Amino acid sequence: xxxxxxxxxxxxxxxxxxxxxxxxxxxxxxxxxxxxxxxxxxxxxxxxxxxxxxxxxxxxxxxxxxxxxxxxxxxxxxxxxxxxxxxxxxxxxxxxxxxxxxxxxxxxxxxxxxxxxxxxxxxxxxxxxxxxxxxxxxxxxxxxxxxxxxxxxxxxxxxxxxxxxxxxxxxxxxxxxxxxxxxxxxxxxxxxxxxxxxxxxxxxxxxxxxxxxxxxxxxxxxxxxxxxxxxxxxxxxxxxxxxxxxxxxxxxxxxxxxxxxxxxxxxxxxxxxxxxxxxxxxxxxxxxxxxxxxxxxxxxxxxxxxxxxxxxxxxxxxxxxxxxxxxxxxxxxxxxxxxxxxxxxxxxxxxxxxxxxxxxxxxxxxxxxxxxxxxxxxxxxxxxxxxxxxxxxxxxxxxxxxxxxxxxxxxxxxxxxxxxxxxxxxxxxxxxxxxxxxxxxxxxxxxxxxxxxxxxxxxxxxxxxxxxxxxxxxxxxxxxxxxxxxxxxxxxxxxxxxxxxxxxxxxxx
Numbered sequence: 001x002x003x004x005x006x007x008x009x010x011x012x013x014x015x016x017x018x019x020x021x022x023x024x025x026x027x028x029x030x031x032x033x034x035x036x037x038x039x040x041x042x043x044x045x046x047x048x049x050x051x052x053x054x055x056x057x058x059x060x061x062x063x064x065x066x067x068x069x070x071x072x073x074x075x076x077x078x079x080x081x082x083x084x085x086x087x088x089x090x091x092x093x094x095x096x097x098x099x100x101x102x103x104x105x106x107x108x109x110x111x112x113x114x115x116x117x118x119x120x121x122x123x124x125x126x127x128x129x130x131x132x133x134x135x136x137x138x139x140x141x142x143x144x145x146x147x148x149x150x151x152x153x154x155x156x157x158x159x160x161x162x163x164x165x166x167x168x169x170x171x172x173x174x175x176x177x178x179x180x181x182x183x184x185x186x187x188x189x190x191x192x193x194x195x196x197x198x199x200x201x202x203x204x205x206x207x208x209x210x211x212x213x214x215x216x217x218x219x220x221x222x223x224x225x226x227x228x229x230x231x232x233x234x235x236x237x238x239x240x241x242x243x244x245x246x247x248x249x250x251x252x253x254x255x256x257x258x259x260x261x262x263x264x265x266x267x268x269x270x271x272x273x274x275x276x277x278x279x280x281x282x283x284x285x286x287x288x289x290x291x292x293x294x295x296x297x298x299x300x301x302x303x304x305x306x307x308x309x310x311x312x313x314x315x316x317x318x319x320x321x322x323x324x325x326x327x328x329x330x331x332x333x334x335x336x337x338x339x340x341x342x343x344x345x346x347x348x349x350x351x352x353x354x355x356x357x358x359x360x361x362x363x364x365x366x367x368x369x370x371x372x373x374x375x376x377x378x379x380x381x382x383x384x385x386x387x388x389x390x391x392x393x394x395x396x397x398x399x400x401x402x403x404x405x406x407x408x409x410x411x412x413x414x415x416x417x418x419x420x421x422x423x424x425x426x427x428x429x430x431x432x433x434x435x436x437x438x439x440x441x442x443x444x445x446x447x448x449x450x451x452x453x454x455x456x457x458x459x460x461x462x463x464x465x466x467x468x469x470x471x472x473x474x475x476x477x478x479x480x481x482x483x484x485x486x487x488x489x490x491x492x493x494x495x496x497x498x499x500x501x502x503x504x505x506x507x508x509x
Contacts, residue, residue: 001139002043004068005032008086009049009056010079011501014424014483015391015476018504020197022050023261024190026204027074027103027127029180034128035135037178042135046184055509056085063090070138074103074127077398078422078501084117091118098138102127104221105418108400110156114163122156124165125221126207129172130154168225174207174239179247187255194259196469197291201257203247205277206238206264211295213324214335214402215364215395218265236269241276245284252286260290260315267292268299268311275307281314289465291318296347297338303350312354317465319351320360323390326381327374330367335402341381348387358466360473361387366395366438368412370430375438379445388466389473390450392442394426415497424480424500425487436488443484446477 005028012021028046035042045066049059063071063086071090073083080103087099102123106113113119123130133152137144146159154169182201191200208222212234224235238244251257268274299321302308325331326341351359363382365375382390397404397413398421404413412428414435421427426435433441480500487498 001041001069001135002066003032003035003045003070003072003135004063004066005044005046005072006059006063006086007046007048007050008073008079008082009054009059009504009507010082011422011499011503011507012050013422014480014500014502015473017194017196017472019194020191020200022048022190023200023202023263024048024182024185024187025074026180026202026263028072029182029185030177031072031127031131032181032184033178034132036181038132039136039139042139044181044184046181048185050504051189052186053504053506055504055506057509059086060089064093067094068097069142070098070100070135072100072102072131074101074123075105076103077105077418078420080105080109081417081419087118096142098142100131100134102131104217105399107156107221108217108398110165111163114156114158120157124154124156125169125225126154126172128177130169168227168230170227171222171224171235171237174237175243177239179250182251182255187257191259196465196472197259197261199257200259200261201251201255202261202263203251204263205244205273206236206267206269208235208237209266210234210236210269211266211337212335215397216265217398217400220400236266238270238273241273241280244277245280248281248286248288249284252288258288260288262290262292265293266295266298268294268302271298271302271305271307274302274311275305278307278310278314282310286315288315289317290315291320292316293320293322294347295338296321296323296344299347299350300343308350309354312357316357318358318360318469320362321347321387323361323363323382323385323387325364325367326378326385330378333367333369334364345385348385352386356466358389358469359387360389360391361385362391362393364393364395365442366426366428366430366435368409368428368431370438371432372437372441375441375445379449383449388470389477390446392446393423394428394438394442396421396423396427417497420497420499422499422501425497436491439484439488443481446481 007025012018025048032044075083090097099119100121101119106122107124110122137148150166153167156165191197209219212219219234220232223232225232323344324334324336328340331339348359351357403409414429415427426438429435483500490496490498
């Protein structure tokens with residue numbers, strides 16, 4: 001049986017260069033490793049089109065040559081249309097190919113996906129064990145009967161024009177997962193020639209979160225499911241420090257990876273884990289960099305315990321924190337529990353004490369009650385938080401989030417095409433401002449509060465990586481500002497949406 005995991009061609013996010021935009025599809029590598037460890041006789045391949053620079057012409061040719069028995073795709077909302085395009089071509093070419101979808105989009109659009117496109121199965125939530133069980137069944141019989149399929153936990157499929165959702169699957173034990181199948185990926189290409197993320201690798205030690213922000217889908221994707229009600233609650237899990245360090249050492253030794261881009265939504269939840277991992281890494285004396293997403297409240301906690309200093313000594317060179325909003329009432333609206341303006345400000349003040357660490361803040365504009373005055377107040381307070389680079393992100397109603405599901409917000413969501421859900425294009429207006437007015441106010445406040453600071457930081461920093469990364473991000477923000485203005489003008493004059501993600505030269509080739 002030939003199984004092909006494919007990440008199809010796509011546009012890139014405008015704040016990164018093409019050399020550092022596309023990280024490893026870590027989910028594919030993990031699922032491939034589980035399949036390989038448990039089923040003999042499988043021919044498993046991963047085709048990562050963006051890093052290989054395979055455009056659609058090449059991708060179609062490779063699919064036609066490979067003739068997969070099973071095609072696996074898994075996408076975020078913004079790139080779901082690319083997977084649909086791939087699946088349509090594959091099914092037209094090989095009608096008997098079994099198509100399996102996962103990721104953080106399709107499980108929340110089951111009816112839309114199965115009724116409108118030629119997908120066979122959707123894997124809901126974590127994929128490793130569910131895909132394993134499904135492939136075992138398909139290997140025995142490419143067309144299992146419905147009774148057999150109903151025994152597989154965590155899948156959805158169509159039968160007699162009706163959608164069947166099988167019983168949900170409990171969360172897996174991350175400590176029991178094998179090493180991701182990095183050997184199936186073109187590791188030498190990731191971060192090749194990149195300045196900010198040289199020789200990068202995507203890696204995880206944890207899944208889930210202990211918070212349930214209403215704009216985020218990741219906590220839900222890896223949350224704990226009540227088997228009786230189907231309700232999902234936040235749940236944080238992690239591999240042991242020892243197992244994680246072994247993976248780091250493997251990637252450093254075998255693939256010479258130097259920039260470790262941790263995909264964990266909340267890297268620093270567990271203080272005990274943070275301390276043990278850092279101490280193990282310090283002992284290894286590796287010349288590597290870590291880029292991590294941290295929660296501000298836990299960073300403050302760890303600094304007080306002397307743990308954050310250990311983390312920096314262990315190689316942390318970039319800390320990214322979701323500020324989200326500066327008004328505590330707005331944070332409450334977003335259900336960002338444990339956060340406050342004071343805590344976030346203190347966290348960045350702590351990071352500033354470590355001159356080699358780049359600090360990046362992300363924050364949200366365009367909440368339903370947003371006004372010109374609320375944005376000004378937000379940025380006036382933001383001015384007091386000492387981070388290096390800030391990324392302003394429009395509130396984006398991805399399927400499965402509370403904001404998307406709440407009926408009261410439906411009238412605010414104006415763009416229905418998911419290819420624009422890129423965390424750059426405003427998708428929804430507020431009750432008081434149009435999408436373009438929201439963007440214009442964001443641009444003005446970024447220039448008024450942030451632009452001069454960010455241009456100065458890139459010259460002041462003495463740490464080479466921090467200086468390079470700040471410079472590149474500042475240039476990226478300057479470029480995207482002109483694209484914002486071009487997009488607003490285009491929509492105003494001809495009524496056509498402008499996609500702020502960037503189309504690579506190889507996209508069609």
